Amino acid sequence: MRKRGRELCYSIYGQEKFEDIMSSWGSMRGDISWTADNIIYGMFLAEESVLNRQETTLMSYSSMACMDLLGTSRRHLVGLLRHGASEDECARIIKCTKSVAQWAGRDTSDWVTIHELQAEPQGREMHDQIMKGRI
Known part of the structure; x- marks a missing residue:
């Protein structure tokens, strides 16, 4: 999930921009990054069985x-x-x-x-x- 989510994030934002966005969360970066990679993007948005x-x-x-x-x-x-x-x-x-x-x-x-x-x-x-x- 994490890899799939991160790949989608990079494809939308670009790697550098995504890292900048994650850095802007400061001490919450780890939690936000985990949630984005694994749940929001990894589990849901990167699922391509219905939408590409x-x-x-x-x-x-x-x-x-x-x-x-x-x-x-x-x-x-x-x-x-x-x-x-x-x-x-x-x-x-x-x-x-x-x-x-x-x-x-x-x-x-x-x-x-x-x-x-x-x-x-x-x-x-x-x-x-x-x-x-x-x-």
């Missing part, structure tokens, strides 16, 4: 965006690119997710577009590396 990685990341992005977890949803948007979604597909996913969130009464005015994400220095660099097959 791209579909799981799509559902994660949509859920997180609708809950206003904008930083995490941005990382999962990059994960969608890593898992093979095109820029056009990501733009359509954002549009569809926004429609659902707005229907539910959520304010989506601060949601990032795929082009804004790519315009951010780290977003552009990450996008370029993805497109070159480096991550």
Whole structure:
């Protein structure tokens, strides 16, 4: 479970970014890392008998965006690119997710577009590396 969960985490966030995220938990890092690797990602999200990685990341992005977890949803948007979604597909996913969130009464005015994400220095660099097959 742990290996499967860690592999999925790295495929979504990239190894360096995932390690940065885990480091931000300070003294709770061990517990959070264990829970992410073994339970959240390992047991549930990395299970591919129903949804593949791209579909799981799509559902994660949509859920997180609708809950206003904008930083995490941005990382999962990059994960969608890593898992093979095109820029056009990501733009359509954002549009569809926004429609659902707005229907539910959520304010989506601060949601990032795929082009804004790519315009951010780290977003552009990450996008370029993805497109070159480096991550």
